[in-house]
Amino acid sequence: MEYAVVIISIGHRNIDHIFHYRIPDRLKGSVKKGMRVMVPFGRGNRLIEGYVTDITDSADIDVSLIKEISDICEEYSVISPKRIELAKWMKEKYYTTFSSCFQCIVPKRVNEKSFACIQLNTANENISEAIEKVLNKDTKQKRVLEVLLNGDEIPVSHIKTLLDVDDSPINALIKKNILVRKYVQEYRGNFNSALVEKTPPPVLTDEQKAAVEKLFDIIDSDNKKPVLIHGVTGSGKTEVYMRAIERVLSQGREAIVLVPEISLTQQTVERFVSRFGNKVAVTHSRLSDGERYDQWTRALRKEISVMIGPRSAVFTPFENLGIIIIDEEHEATYKSDQLSPKYDAREIAEELSSLYGCTVVLGSATPSVTSYYKAQTGKYELIELNNRVNNTLPVIHITDMRKELVRKNFSVFSTDLQNAMARNLEKGEQTILFLNRRGYSTFVSCRKCGYVMSCDNCNVNYTYHKGINRLSCHYCGKSINVPEICPQCGSKYIKYFGAGTEKIEQEVLKLFPKARVLRMDMDTTKRKNSHQTILEDFRKGKADILIGTQMIAKGLDFPNVTLVGIVAADLSLNIGDYRSAENTYQLVSQVAGRAGRADKEGTVYIQTYSPEHYSIRFAADNNYKGFYNEEITFRNNMDYPPFTNIFLVMMTGENEYEIRRTLALLSDIMKRYNKNNMFARLGPTPAVISRINNVYRWQIIVKCENEDKIRNYVLFCLDKLSKQVSLDNINVGLYLNPSYIF
Ligand code: ADP
Ligand code: ZN
Ligand code: ZN
Numbered sequence: 001m002e003y004a005v006v007i008i009s010i011g012h013r014n015i016d017h018i019f020h021y022r023i024p025d026r027l028k029g030s031v032k033k034g035m036r037v038m039v040p041f042g043r044g045n046r047l048i049e050g051y052v053t054d055i056t057d058s059a060d061i062d063v064s065l066i067k068e069i070s071d072i073c074e075e076y077s078v079i080s081p082k083r084i085e086l087a088k089w090m091k092e093k094y095y096t097t098f099s100s101c102f103q104c105i106v107p108k109r110v111n112e113k114s115f116a117c118i119q120l121n122t123a124n125e126n127i128s129e130a131i132e133k134v135l136n137k138d139t140k141q142k143r144v145l146e147v148l149l150n151g152d153e154i155p156v157s158h159i160k161t162l163l164d165v166d167d168s169p170i171n172a173l174i175k176k177n178i179l180v181r182k183y184v185q186e187y188r189g190n191f192n193s194a195l196v197e198k199t200p201p202p203v204l205t206d207e208q209k210a211a212v213e214k215l216f217d218i219i220d221s222d223n224k225k226p227v228l229i230h231g232v233t234g235s236g237k238t239e240v241y242m243r244a245i246e247r248v249l250s251q252g253r254e255a256i257v258l259v260p261e262i263s264l265t266q267q268t269v270e271r272f273v274s275r276f277g278n279k280v281a282v283t284h285s286r287l288s289d290g291e292r293y294d295q296w297t298r299a300l301r302k303e304i305s306v307m308i309g310p311r312s313a314v315f316t317p318f319e320n321l322g323i324i325i326i327d328e329e330h331e332a333t334y335k336s337d338q339l340s341p342k343y344d345a346r347e348i349a350e351e352l353s354s355l356y357g358c359t360v361v362l363g364s365a366t367p368s369v370t371s372y373y374k375a376q377t378g379k380y381e382l383i384e385l386n387n388r389v390n391n392t393l394p395v396i397h398i399t400d401m402r403k404e405l406v407r408k409n410f411s412v413f414s415t416d417l418q419n420a421m422a423r424n425l426e427k428g429e430q431t432i433l434f435l436n437r438r439g440y441s442t443f444v445s446c447r448k449c450g451y452v453m454s455c456d457n458c459n460v461n462y463t464y465h466k467g468i469n470r471l472s473c474h475y476c477g478k479s480i481n482v483p484e485i486c487p488q489c490g491s492k493y494i495k496y497f498g499a500g501t502e503k504i505e506q507e508v509l510k511l512f513p514k515a516r517v518l519r520m521d522m523d524t525t526k527r528k529n530s531h532q533t534i535l536e537d538f539r540k541g542k543a544d545i546l547i548g549t550q551m552i553a554k555g556l557d558f559p560n561v562t563l564v565g566i567v568a569a570d571l572s573l574n575i576g577d578y579r580s581a582e583n584t585y586q587l588v589s590q591v592a593g594r595a596g597r598a599d600k601e602g603t604v605y606i607q608t609y610s611p612e613h614y615s616i617r618f619a620a621d622n623n624y625k626g627f628y629n630e631e632i633t634f635r636n637n638m639d640y641p642p643f644t645n646i647f648l649v650m651m652t653g654e655n656e657y658e659i660r661r662t663l664a665l666l667s668d669i670m671k672r673y674n675k676n677n678m679f680a681r682l683g684p685t686p687a688v689i690s691r692i693n694n695v696y697r698w699q700i701i702v703k704c705e706n707e708d709k710i711r712n713y714v715l716f717c718l719d720k721l722s723k724q725v726s727l728d729n730i731n732v733g734l735y736l737n738p739s740y741i742f
Contacts, residue, residue, distance in 0.1 A: 005054035016097040034077030094341035140169040189291025226360040231385030233593030253322025283309035329362035394602030438521040439463035442498030446486035476693040520548035588619035650733040656696040
């Protein structure tokens, strides 16, 4: 008797193990390892999806209890043996269920869409005589047949519009065995590569050439250490990636390119399409389930060999995988902290590398400190590109905003930045103003008693939005009318403090009433495609000044932008996260890199109240290594990653007392099982934002050098806890080295 070993698609830990199902006679030979199947489950025998991970001829349970597979979902395997291995690895690494791993690896099943085509019936031996008969008479059938005589496969709908006929002549020809009807799958979500002109590759610079040669050596060798490409913005990393992809494709292998969603612009995609044509497919978060499924299917069928997409594209089912490129590798978006499994695309790529022997390339102008540390300690290969292709880096000025105050300049812009903006407007060149905070004023308070308006549902201050003239909470979305008198003391002196992008926009228009201004932040990009529209308009020169949050920081290449103003560079320094210096360095460098990307020289003004801070000084000098050296010393002294791992246990719920009590219990358990004080523990403490939408948030942080040990320890302690108290009303969030502190 043959049995299929099946993992059920229900993400519940209690049933996250294998089940045996009998393969019925009618499915003998067609059920294969890696197939998606429908099986009856539970007492009600509800039909649910499962994956066949193995086929055996014995089962060590009572055979009479074994049920039968009901049907197969697809005729082919949707998950290869190596990817079943990947799922097993993910389950351990990300303390999650098989089923949620499979959900990443295989997209949701969507019915295929197909359309009818007709073609000459080559199986008919007497076709010539039949054709001759039809061609002898001047009929609709003759006209249809003439179009098909060269043997092409043509959609029925095309024939009907082309010749203005209905189905009857077509059906008649099919009846005579001259034509056959076929159903061809229509792929949803294809990128229309016909519209992109093919461009010849440029001649590489010496630096690029050296980088490409080193990459080729690694691609061709068995040394599968990941490669970190550290190259300043505009140093031509993308061109280097494309040469590496060419190499891999010429070996009959495939390539995955990961980019942050925000850089997944038409511009980026077109560069790849213009080189690799219809071998390229693109995914992004705005695809429908059908589009995603079809693009994934094309990869499985080997119809494409390059996939570009965000984090989830790392799971593209290429079985001859040659290279995975992760551009802007420092971006937080490569880690899914809010969804299960909380996987990191960089770690998945490394695991795929050991399964498939593919090369992993991480690229960035501002590598994450952790990745650069790995390159320094020999875990990664390092390739550096120190010069821009066009050989000019922008001139960067740091403006000490404290001095502006002394000079009685209370504007959000320093005098220098104002003058530079005026000059740029005169020259007809474009300016980008960056402020990583949306809205108009960041807090609203009473000048008499100091009362600060804050959201009733959250421990968060309201932000004033002038456009809608309301106060709104950026965490729960609640918004209220602006109170005319102070709710606490009744005074009329309500004042607005701090500036957001909306205020910057207004200030610009006050200073330069004729300037054409675009603003890009979460408030102006709510509609579908508004993001693309704003960027396109700016590229086409429909505006002089683009104001935006970090949405505009990355990957954009505007040739006419010669001035960048970073309005408040130290905003990200005061967040209280151990990575705030790293984030500040990255953000300032990325934004500054938007200036002077073509043949025109760029100028950058960095406005700050902490001009002496090393993240700002080194970003202004374009000195990543200088920054890295200070930062790595700080991390070492403070025992922060990469020298340790941080495990955050967050409990959230509506009853604050219950959460605190439960975390205190967990803390006791952790103390009890902390042999040799291997684990440092911090808390319980309230989270940075201690209440969102009336849900309270408390946490414990555990630190330990060894990743496996810390994971096992935390899971062990939580298991003990769940045996002591009910966790039914508490949501427990587990975050290993979260990309930001919540
Ligand atoms: P990065 O990805 O490092 O920011 P890009 O690959 O976007 O840099 O290159 C910056 C610009 O230089 C792009 O417009 C690109 O087309 C151009 N470029 C890259 N390599 C070359 C080259 N060898 N010769 C001429 N132009 C190049
Ligand atoms: Zn008051
Ligand atoms: Zn709120």
